[in-house]
Structure formats: structure tokens, C-alpha cells
Amino acid sequence: MVRRLAEAPARGQTRRRERDLRPSADLCPAPIAFERGEGAWLVARGGERYLDFGAGIAVNALGHAHPHLVAALTEQAGKLWHTSNLFEIPEGERLGRRLVDATFADVAFFANSGAEANEAAIKMARKYHAAGGQPERYRIVTFEGAFHGRTLATIAAGGQAKYIEGFGPKVEGFDQVPTGDFAALEAAITPETAALMIEPIQGEGGLRVIPHAALRRLREICDARGLLLIMDEVQTGVGRTGKLFAHEWSGIAPDIMSAAKGIGGGFPLGVCLATREAARGMTAGTHGTTFGGNPLAMAVGNAVLDVVLADGFLEHVRRTGLLLKQKLAGLKDRYPQVIQEIRGEGLMLGLRLGVPNTDFTAAARAEHLLVIPAGDNVVRLLPPLIVGEADVAAAIERLEATAAALDPMKDTPLRGAAE
Known part of the structure; x- marks a missing residue:
């Protein structure tokens, strides 16, 4: 006999609960x-x-049903879906080498999304200083209007109240300054600062382009103050601006960079790229993922690069x-x-x-x-x-x-x- 653990709610209570669970109109697709x-x-x-x-x-950087991507995914789906990165994944090694060869980076860590790639970047910046004997350097300066993801750490990094409100105490370690205000930036840098984190173009923040001269100055500040420069290229990367990555227009290179969205062409894929020096603290076991770098994603990622890197x-x-x-x-x-x-x-x-803009989108x-x-x-x-x-x-x-x-x-x- 099945034991009833609780009395069923009254009819009116059931209806009320169902109404409460419905999303508000502004959240409906x-x-x-x-x-x-x-x-x-x-x-x-x-x-x-x-x-x-x-x-x-x-x-969907290459549009819908791109034949090269469809073929790559279909072929891989008939062979192997998942093993985990406890084992070698040849297609992942190939994609990592291709990304390293095409960028500033020496190492690549694969994830499933942009938020996860940014989490890896944040952890890497903190671990870099801890490995260098300065664990007190954990704070990251970000810029008003930024969007870095929806995890607890990345909403704190973005600093926008509409994403933080209602989720309890803000994750500690992030300081926002106005974009382009270098006096405020210099004032925000303390002996606890580990890195600066910025999008070359703020997507969610309103398509605000960070001037090339400003990015070059950020690079100079990081070099002078012993900070790491993190580029969030989740939305700007993989050809979106006409360069493989948008920071290339400014002639500088970051120490750490996140990418996602276009790199998978519609398949969930993210990656954190870094110099070997910046990644020095990320020894085996300090970070991990179950699905990141799985054979399906790696096959699609390689297919995307086949197209984007073509002459x-x-x-x-x-x-x-x-x-x-x-x-x-x-x-x-x-x-x-x-x-x-x-x-x-x-x-x-x-x-x-x-x-x-909501009226314009609807029209x-x-x-x-x-x-x-x-x-x-x-x-x-x-x-x-x-x-x-x-x-x-x-x-x-x-x-x-x-x-x-x-x-x-x-x-x-x-x-x-x-x-």
C-alpha cells in the first residue's frame, strides 16, 4: 500500500500554485x-x-544546417559520443592545437558554455597569483555594462543589479569601474587585484565598442602592475567582427581569453585559452568538467574552424x-x-x-x-x-x-x- 505523505491541497490552492509558477509576460518566449x-x-x-x-x-555562426557541420556531427555521432577527459580525446587535442596556433595562447581548456569558460578564466587568474605566493591577489576589476554569464561568479563579475538581485550575497572579489574611466580604474587597483576582465565589444550591454587605444592602455596597465588581462570574447569571437577574435584589431593580446557561442556553430561548446605563464597554477585536478571537450563538440568545433579559417x-x-x-x-x-x-x-x-527596443523587436x-x-x-x-x-x-x-x-x-x- 502506498502511504500518503501529505494531504492533497484544496482545489483553490492547487490553482493558485499553478498560477504562481507561470512566467510573467516579459519572460515568455x-x-x-x-x-x-x-x-x-x-x-x-x-x-x-x-x-x-x-x-x-x-x-549559429555558419547559419542553420550548414552541410559541413551536419556531416561532421553525423559522422562523429555514429562513432562515439562521450568518454570524459579522463582519457585522451584526439579531436579535442586537434581543436586545441588549431586554436593555439591561430591565437596568442599556449593552452586550451574546453567547457560547454561561455559562462563556464569565464569561470575557468576567473579561477585561472586567482590561481596564477596563489601559485606565485600571493594568494591575497584575488580581486578582478570589470567594467560597467559588462555581461560575463549567469553563474553566481559571473553575474558578480558583470555587476548588473538586474542579474544579481534576489540571489543572496554577491560573490566577493569583483570591482566595477566605468568603461573608459582610467582614473577610476587606477584607483580600483589595489594590492589584492589579480586581473582586469573586459569584452572588446559589450554585447548585452548595448553594443558598446571599446576603443582600440583603450584596450592597448589596459594592456600597458596590466604589464606595469603585474596583472593579468582577461578578454571575454564569448560573443565577439570566431570571426564575428571580421577578425578571428576582436582584440586582434587593437594589436594587443590578452593573457587569458574565453570563447564560446560561434565556436560550436550551434553545438554547446566553450573554451578558455591562455598563455602557459597565466595557466601555471592550473595543474591537474585544479579544475574539471564532465562534458567539456566531448567528441561530438570537438568534431563540430573543428568543422567550424575549417570554414572560418578558410581563405x-x-x-x-x-x-x-x-x-x-x-x-x-x-x-x-x-x-x-x-x-x-x-x-x-x-x-x-x-x-x-x-x-x-522591445517595440522594435516585435515590429x-x-x-x-x-x-x-x-x-x-x-x-x-x-x-x-x-x-x-x-x-x-x-x-x-x-x-x-x-x-x-x-x-x-x-x-x-x-x-x-x-x-
């Missing part, structure tokens, strides 16, 4: 379910086609990004009350708006164009890196219709006369 995709396009259950300029938040691919990103930016400048001129500023590099672009979706909201009343345009001129033209047509629908001047005699 858009009422569209996609069943397939090809290139820069998604197809919903009803057959409607949407131009995807969000790319799963910069994840002419990054030039295509730069050329297409410039074309898109030029077309957006024309839209801004025609709808200055809607589009107030164009930000970003390559195919990581943002529009700072004069109307609510664009009505035009069958997918864009992503961000901070500072910005919408992000993060198309797959394989988009061509026809895709850009289709996006501009839909953005024009979106801006026209939201233009507060659309019904004025002045605009009618101008047209």
Missing part, C-alpha cells in the same frame, strides 16, 4: 516555434520563413559587415526619430533607438525578421557570418518597414511632403 532552418533563414511550424539576424544570440572567409565577413553598416546608415538618415546611432564592427552591429518580427534586444535601448543585428548581399537586402527591406511602422513622424505633413 515569442509565440513562434521553428522546425527547420537553412542558411540565414528559419521556417516556423506554419511554414512562414523568417530571416534570422539573431543567430541564436550570435551562436577569404574573414574578408567576406568584413565586406558584408561594411555593406550592412552602409545600408543601415541610410536607414538612420531616413528615420532619425527611430534609429539614433549605429554601433559595432563586422557582423556584430547594434541600433540605438529612439523608440523602445521586426512581424516583418519576419529576427533581431535581439540589448541594454542601452539597443537592438543587436547578429546574422550568421555566411550571409550574402541578398540577405542584407532582405534585412534592410524589413528594417525599413519596421522603422516606418514605428516612426513618430509618419503621419505628419512634413514627412508626407518630403516623400
